[in-house]
Each structure stands twice: as C-alpha cells, then as structure tokens.
Amino acid sequence: MSNSGTIEWDYAPAPERIRPDISDEYGLFIDGAFVEPESGESFKTVNPATGQTIARVASAGAADVDKAVKAAKAAGGKWSRLKPTERAKFLFRIARRLQECARELAVLETMDGGKPICESRDVDLPLAAQHFFYHAGWADKLQWAFPGCTPRPRGVCGQIIPWNFPLLMAAWKIAPALACGNTVVLKPAETTPLTALHLARVFQEVDLPPGVVNILTGAGETGAAIVDHPGVKKIAFTGSTDVGRGIMHALASRDVPLTLELGGKSPNIVFADAAIDQAVEGVVSGIWFNQGHVCCAGSRLFVEESIVEPFVAALRERMGRLRVGDPLDKNTDVGAINSREQLNRIEALVACGQEEGAILHEINDDPLPKRGNWHRPCFFTGVEPSHVIAREEIFGPVLSVMTFRTPQEALRRANSTPYGLAAGVWTDKGSKVFDIAGALEAGVVWCNTYNKFDAASPFGGCKASGFGREGGRHGLRPYLNLRSSGA
Amino acid sequence: MSDRLDIIKTCKLFIGGKSPRSESGRTIPLSDSGGRVLARIAHASRKDARDAVDAASAALGAWRDSTAYLRGQVLYRWSEMLQSRRGELVETLQATTSMRVAAARKEVDASIDRVVTMAGWCDKLDQLLGCRNPVAGPYHNHTLARARGVVAVFAPSSPALLGLVTLTAAALVPGNTLVVSVPTEAALGAVLLSEMLAVSDVPPGAVNILTGPREELLEPLGGHGAVHLVLGSGLAKGERTTLRHAAADSILRPVICLDLDEAGFHDDAQAASPWLLEGLVDFKTIWHPAAI
Structure with missing residues (x-):
C-alpha cells in the first residue's frame, strides 16, 4: 500500500486449472459405442477464445443417421418396457455422475463454446444435472401426470440442439424423452459438439443400455437427415426461426409431432x-x-x-x-x-x-x-x-x-x-x-x-418463437402419445 | 295442401356477429338424398376468410379477458339455445345426412351435452392444466393455461353437427376466438348454430363461420399472420400437408389434426378430455422473487 496515490485493486488472473480428458478425435456415438462414420468425414472444433483446434469430430451422413435411428428403434422396445422405476434409476445415475464430473465438463463447455467458466460451472452444469434428476422422478409417475390416459412413448425422437447451452440443451432434450420411455438420436451443434460426446461417455459409465441415446455430430445436413428419416417419430428442435420453419416445411407431409424452441427479441x-x-x-x-x-x-x-x-x-x-x-x-x-x-x-x-x-x-x-x-x-x-x-x-x-x-x-x-x-x-x-x-x-x-431457469419450470414460446414446452410436467407431453383409458 | 308459400331461408356466413353473404356472391346448392335442393349455401372465399380473421382478432380481447366463470355461463346459454331448437336440429341433420331419426336425435343430444360439458371446463381447465412449479430457488413460479388467440378450425363433414360443436366449444373454452370452416355437407347445421350463437352472449366475432368447400381456405387461414393455431378433424393427407406448409409461414403456428372418428366424437373421454383441450391453450410461466 502506498501513501501517495490510489490503491490498485485489479483482479489477478484466476484461471480454472482442472483439465478435462479430451481426445484428439471423436467418433459417432451409436448403439452404445463410439464408431467411425460411414461418411468417412470429420471436422474440427475450435476454442473460440484462442482459435486453437481442440479436437476433430466425425461428421454423420445419411447412412450414419440411418444406423443411429435403427439402433434407437432396436433399443426402444426393451427400454419402453423396462419397469418404470428402473428407467428412473438410470436417469438418477446420470444426474449423479454429471454432478461428480461437473467441473471437468464445465471447463470443456467453456473451452468449446467460449462462455465464462463461472456460468458453465454455476448455471449450465447444475441445471443439466437437475434436468436428469427432475425427469428421473417422472419415469414411474406418468399415469399420474395425465390422469384418465394411458401414456405411451412416441418411439425414436430426433433432437437437434444449438451451440449456446450445448450440454444443458442436450440434458433438457434427452432427460424428458428417456423418462417417457423413448429413445433418442441427438445432434449437437457443429461448433460445440464436445460436451454432448462426453455426456455419451457418462451414458457408458452408468451402463445406459446401448442404443437408448445416440449422438451424431455434424452440420445442418446431418440434422436434415434426422428430420427426414421415416423411423423418427418425434422431432424437437432448438435453434433459429429460419431453420425451425424449414423443419416445419420438411415435416409437412408427415404426421410427426414437432416442438420448436426458436429465436426471440424479448x-x-x-x-x-x-x-x-x-x-x-x-x-x-x-x-x-x-x-x-x-x-x-x-x-x-x-x-x-x-x-x-x-x-x-x-x-x-x-x-x-x-x-x-x-x-x-x-x-x-x-x-x-x-x-x-x-x-x-x-x-x-x-x-x-x-x-x-x-x-x-x-x-x-x-x-x-x-x-x-x-x-x-x-x-x-x-x-x-x-x-x-x-x-x-x-x-x-x-x-x-x-x-x-x-x-x-x-x-x-x-x-x-x-x-x-x-x-x-x-x-x-x-x-x-x-x-x-x-x-x-x-x-x-x-x-x-x-x-x-429450472428443470421444473416449463420453457418455450409462442408466435415466431415456436411452440411446445420443455421442462416441468408440461414438457413431458410432447414425448408421449396419450390414449384415453376408456377408449 | 296449404296455398301459403314457404319462406326459404337464405343461408349466409357468420362474421363479426353479422350474417353477410359471401363477398364472392357464390352459392352452392345443398340437396337432400332425393336430390331436392334444401338450401343454397354461401360459398366462402379467401376474402371472406380474411374478413373473418379480422373479426376474430377484434373480438379476442373481449372473450379472452372475460372471466372464466362468465365464459362458462355464455357457453351454457348456448346449450340452452341448442336445447330450445333441438327438433329443428334433428330435422336438419336428417335432411342433410339421410340419418335415421334416432341417430340424428342421438347426435343432437350429444352435441347439446357436449356444450354443457365444455361450459363447465371454462373455470376448471386452468386449475387442472396450470400449476405452481417447485423451482430450486426463492421464487414464486406458476404456469397458466391461457388462450392461444385466434384459432382456425376445420370442422369434419362427419359427424356433421357433433364434430362442429365439439371443436367450436372446445376452442372457446380457454378464451380463443375462432374462424370455423364448415364443409358443405355440414353447413345447414352450422347456419342454425350461428343463429344460436348470435343470441348466446358470445361476443360478436368470437365465432365466425365460413361455409363451403375448404379447399381454397386452407392456405389463407392456415397461413394468416393473425392466426395462432390451426385445429382440424377429418382432414385428408393432402389437406394436412397444405395446412402445415401454410402454418410455417410468417409467424409460426401449430397444426393440430385430431384423429377422432364418429365413435370418438361421441366418447366424452376422448372428445371432452382435458388433454384434447390442452392443445388449445398456450402456457405462460411467470417467475417472481419470493424472498426479500
């Protein structure tokens, strides 16, 4: 401290030192394993804060999408018939494992996407874990969520998510789908694929049955191939209004339930x-x-x-x-x-x-x-x-x-x-x-x-911001076919 | 035989609480099974559809912001009007569908009862579908089931009356206003319904009825920037496709295609279910800090 001038209380650098276990290359996560893409193509993912390449990631083509949808369909029967409390327990396991490895995933999220570590650590990761924990508890209570109905899973759900909350969006989409007995083919955004792939590692670690969740990295064409695949029985998309509109057009001739969480100008x-x-x-x-x-x-x-x-x-x-x-x-x-x-x-x-x-x-x-x-x-x-x-x-x-x-x-x-x-x-x-x-x-x-934000709080918009809700009891509805019990 | 000449009703549209002819001037003859012309139905045009959406938009505030209790009473009054013209509805249904009298009575009675059931939903739906959400923080957080806004309804040709009544009443429950496209086969009943709606304290414009082939109305209604939801039953695959393409333009709106057959419409567990109504509401979630 000096007597003369003002005191400089500048922040000293406080870097997060934990480093996640990052591979040089990532395959597609299909049927419980990381596999080489049929397309043979890959792309690099870059740290936007440094410009440095973090890893290379497989690019899924139409043949890979087909493989993933088939794996999801094959896994669907057993998964949907699993005793609901057992299904719940898998989701609880995922939530717990996410909490355990939260710091590494937060760092990975920040490296791949550029968001401040205080946000990925204090918002993205806790909420991602909460989405699994919250939805786990619904798996064996669906008939009470929709009285008078017999809820049934839709089947294979295609889910396409953006780059702003990569892991949180993955959790936000996968958790309700699984709780309702569906299986999933999910595509993370092209610029932020890594945390979804590490989530796949979590699925392996907790012994989630192969094929229940499949993760395909790639760009817009991969997403379009998921939307166009006849085996997909529900589409959930978060992203831009223009792409959402395109998906609506692409699905116009099919009776595929769609939820869209799009842009805003709030x-x-x-x-x-x-x-x-x-x-x-x-x-x-x-x-x-x-x-x-x-x-x-x-x-x-x-x-x-x-x-x-x-x-x-x-x-x-x-x-x-x-x-x-x-x-x-x-x-x-x-x-x-x-x-x-x-x-x-x-x-x-x-x-x-x-x-x-x-x-x-x-x-x-x-x-x-x-x-x-x-x-x-x-x-x-x-x-x-x-x-x-x-x-x-x-x-x-x-x-x-x-x-x-x-x-x-x-x-x-x-x-x-x-x-x-x-x-x-x-x-x-x-x-x-x-x-x-x-x-x-x-x-x-x-x-x-x-x-x-909260896993128990329904989120979603109206008008050009899309339709459907995610989170809370209301977020279950898009993942279920409801038949009246009397019918 | 009386030498008195019968008065033949001119069947018109129902827009903004008034009964205009189609601006196109077109009519379509509706014949009974013997080929006798029963009436000439107004053949609504794209311009009529736009006028109807304007009327529904103008009526939205009054209907949506009325109390749920009041909406329930208005719908119940509609059922009273239906009851008082039950005989006429049965006759019309028989004449236009060649139903036997017992079947026509059954459908009319089911339609009246459906309105009664829906009337009762008005001040309960939000309690059942809305909720307080137990968020992990010091916040009061609740989700409300509210009107979506203007709903474009495509009524089925069968069951002509019950289908129309069910979709109309259901969409009115949470405070939506409606533009209802009614196929020619079901149009005569729709004209009667509009006369009853006009004296049921439903605000003018809250229900607008367009009669005639829906083919040319799919795009103007499904893609209208002031329409918030599309609801239909008995739509062919091509019609669904057209509606979904239209609904993806300007602001987006969901398209709900109900797969209810005749038995389904007669089944309260399906056709008066809160889970059917759930599609007709929009959910709004409100957060407020609850700690100082």
Whole structure:
C-alpha cells in the first residue's frame, strides 16, 4: 500500500486449472459405442477464445443417421418396457455422475463454446444435472401426470440442439424423452459438439443400455437427415426461426409431432416505480449473460421515460465494470463469441444500428485478447422501433434501449414483434406485475428477475418463437402419445 | 295442401356477429338424398376468410379477458339455445345426412351435452392444466393455461353437427376466438348454430363461420399472420400437408389434426378430455422473487 496515490485493486488472473480428458478425435456415438462414420468425414472444433483446434469430430451422413435411428428403434422396445422405476434409476445415475464430473465438463463447455467458466460451472452444469434428476422422478409417475390416459412413448425422437447451452440443451432434450420411455438420436451443434460426446461417455459409465441415446455430430445436413428419416417419430428442435420453419416445411407431409424452441427479441420493461438497482442488475444479466447468446435474452429494453437518464447512466456504469476476456478465468463476466460467423453477424448488426442513427454506448475499454472472437458488451440509445437492431435477433451482447410513457404503450411496443419467447417486467407494484405479465405475449415472463431457469419450470414460446414446452410436467407431453383409458 | 308459400331461408356466413353473404356472391346448392335442393349455401372465399380473421382478432380481447366463470355461463346459454331448437336440429341433420331419426336425435343430444360439458371446463381447465412449479430457488413460479388467440378450425363433414360443436366449444373454452370452416355437407347445421350463437352472449366475432368447400381456405387461414393455431378433424393427407406448409409461414403456428372418428366424437373421454383441450391453450410461466 502506498501513501501517495490510489490503491490498485485489479483482479489477478484466476484461471480454472482442472483439465478435462479430451481426445484428439471423436467418433459417432451409436448403439452404445463410439464408431467411425460411414461418411468417412470429420471436422474440427475450435476454442473460440484462442482459435486453437481442440479436437476433430466425425461428421454423420445419411447412412450414419440411418444406423443411429435403427439402433434407437432396436433399443426402444426393451427400454419402453423396462419397469418404470428402473428407467428412473438410470436417469438418477446420470444426474449423479454429471454432478461428480461437473467441473471437468464445465471447463470443456467453456473451452468449446467460449462462455465464462463461472456460468458453465454455476448455471449450465447444475441445471443439466437437475434436468436428469427432475425427469428421473417422472419415469414411474406418468399415469399420474395425465390422469384418465394411458401414456405411451412416441418411439425414436430426433433432437437437434444449438451451440449456446450445448450440454444443458442436450440434458433438457434427452432427460424428458428417456423418462417417457423413448429413445433418442441427438445432434449437437457443429461448433460445440464436445460436451454432448462426453455426456455419451457418462451414458457408458452408468451402463445406459446401448442404443437408448445416440449422438451424431455434424452440420445442418446431418440434422436434415434426422428430420427426414421415416423411423423418427418425434422431432424437437432448438435453434433459429429460419431453420425451425424449414423443419416445419420438411415435416409437412408427415404426421410427426414437432416442438420448436426458436429465436426471440424479448422485451424487458422497467417502470419508474421499480427497484432501480435491482432492475439494472436484471437488465445486465438479461442481455449480457452468455455473451447475449441466449434465445430469451432481454434484448429490447423499455424504460419509463421519467427515469431514463439516471437508469441509462447506472447501466453504463455497471456495463463498464463487466470483465471481458479469458473464459477460463473465474473473474470473467463476458467470454468469447462462439464463432467467427456469429461475430460477423453481430458486428454487421451493430454497424447497421449506427448507420440507422442509433447511438452506440461501448465504454468497456479493457484490451481484448489478440486471438479469438470477441465483442464488447454494448447498448444503443436513440433506437426507433423500425430500426433493424430493434426488430431482429442479434444473439450477441447488444442491447437496444427505448422509452415509453404509459403501461399501454409499453405493452403495445413490447408485443409488437413476431417473436414471443420471454419478457421481463420491473415494478414494485404487485397489481402492475400481474397485469403486465398477463398481457405480454410470451411463454415465459420474468417479473423483477430475468433469465432464471429450472428443470421444473416449463420453457418455450409462442408466435415466431415456436411452440411446445420443455421442462416441468408440461414438457413431458410432447414425448408421449396419450390414449384415453376408456377408449 | 296449404296455398301459403314457404319462406326459404337464405343461408349466409357468420362474421363479426353479422350474417353477410359471401363477398364472392357464390352459392352452392345443398340437396337432400332425393336430390331436392334444401338450401343454397354461401360459398366462402379467401376474402371472406380474411374478413373473418379480422373479426376474430377484434373480438379476442373481449372473450379472452372475460372471466372464466362468465365464459362458462355464455357457453351454457348456448346449450340452452341448442336445447330450445333441438327438433329443428334433428330435422336438419336428417335432411342433410339421410340419418335415421334416432341417430340424428342421438347426435343432437350429444352435441347439446357436449356444450354443457365444455361450459363447465371454462373455470376448471386452468386449475387442472396450470400449476405452481417447485423451482430450486426463492421464487414464486406458476404456469397458466391461457388462450392461444385466434384459432382456425376445420370442422369434419362427419359427424356433421357433433364434430362442429365439439371443436367450436372446445376452442372457446380457454378464451380463443375462432374462424370455423364448415364443409358443405355440414353447413345447414352450422347456419342454425350461428343463429344460436348470435343470441348466446358470445361476443360478436368470437365465432365466425365460413361455409363451403375448404379447399381454397386452407392456405389463407392456415397461413394468416393473425392466426395462432390451426385445429382440424377429418382432414385428408393432402389437406394436412397444405395446412402445415401454410402454418410455417410468417409467424409460426401449430397444426393440430385430431384423429377422432364418429365413435370418438361421441366418447366424452376422448372428445371432452382435458388433454384434447390442452392443445388449445398456450402456457405462460411467470417467475417472481419470493424472498426479500
């Protein structure tokens, strides 16, 4: 400590040191084993924070998809007839094993996807384990979940997941499918395949019967081959609205049940009577959690006009204290952008916002790492409802700030979007909370909080954000055929 | 034989609580089994479909935001109107389907009872399908079963009356508003239903009825940006395909194709089941901190 100047309390680097056991190459996980792809093709997966290749991963072609679907179908009979409590016990085992190896998987998730270790450690992994633990308990209670009906599994479920929460999305999709007695062919995203493959190792370790879950890595064509396979009896997709729309078209001539969890442009409404400090924190986690790579990110902020100046000042101040950098550092708040392609898209949209006349606020001037994909958290003021940044999903750490004068105006503008995934409302007035939450067109409404998730809480949207729910009792329904017991 | 000339009803559409002709001016003759023309049915056009969606959108706030208790009473009043015109419904069904009188009575009675059953669902469905979710944190978290919005309904040609009544009443229960496409064979009953709906305190526009071949309505209704859900029964494979393609455009909407046959429609366990109704609601999950 010196007597002369101010004290420098800068953070020392605090890197996570545990290293997962990463292979150089990964095959496809089919029928309980890692196998070479029939396609003979593979691709590399890259650490977006360093640009370094982590491993090579097999690319599944149509023949591999066929093999996986056949394995899933073959496993389905025995799995669906297994005593439900035994099925539950497999899921409980998976949950426990995930908890045991949580730290290694969190590090792997961060390496492969770029998200800060504090998030993969404290959010992704605990929630992934919870999804298995929660759904395990449903396996032997399905008839009580749907009284008057005899629930039956659908069969082979094709599941396609995105790169923003790779392991969590895998758990979120696989757990309810298995609990309901289905078998699975899952395709993780092209840029983040590793944690799903390590989840496959977990399945091996807990002796999950071969074929019950098959994991195929690959790009869009692999996903399309799963959607097109006649043996697949249910499709669940999380990803972009455009791809979701394509899947709906692809399935139009078949009676295959479909659930879609797609994009969003979620409004976050702050009233003047809100607890301002808490609202600022909520807005921060709403948009800058996971670099804004969140389908339900609160990317449109509506602040009541009377408080906009102090609110924006507080937001600037808070944004300036976010630490951007090495995702494996435990002090990092904002990690790497998942891919070069996504970074290009974010940069193009930010440039578009400036061209359209909105004012960019980007005050965090810490030097960014030289290699890898980075984008500082930022927000725009002076945003008009017609601006592209106010309408299109950016899927990055970019917030559009707008104002309103009356609750009616806030609602009208909040709902004026094709999307309907999530929404936030901040006010300390109870009746206003329920009034606004009731009128917001969204599947999930966070009141005086944001970006909260739980295996017991149904998640999903309406309008261009898709349909169907995942999590909770409601998330079981898409994985079951219900026949009335009397019929 | 009386020398008095009968009044022959002009069958029209039902849009926004009014009974317009099709803007296209088209009609289709509907004959009984002997080939005698019973009525000329309005042949709804794409423009009629768009007008009907506008009316349903305008009525959505009033119906969706009414109390569940009130919706139940309105549906029950509809059943009262049906009961008072039971004889006419039986006659119409007989004339248009060549059913025997006993079968026609059975279907009419089942239709009236179906509306009564659905009326009772209005203030119970949310209790059964919604819930409080035990999340792992200090939050109050609950899921509500709410209206989806505007529903495009494609009624089956058989059972003509019971199918139409079941789909209409079911979609009304959670507060949806409807545009119902009714095939020509079932149109005469639909005209009667619309007259009863008009005096049942159902807000104008909450149910809109389009009669005539549905072929040209599949795309405009299935793909309309203000339609939130498509519900149909008795749809052919090609029709399902068309609807699903249409529903994937603009905002997305699910397409529910019920596979209920005649016996299924008569079976309360299937046709009045909360699990059928579940598809007609949207779930909204609300979080709020519950600790200070």
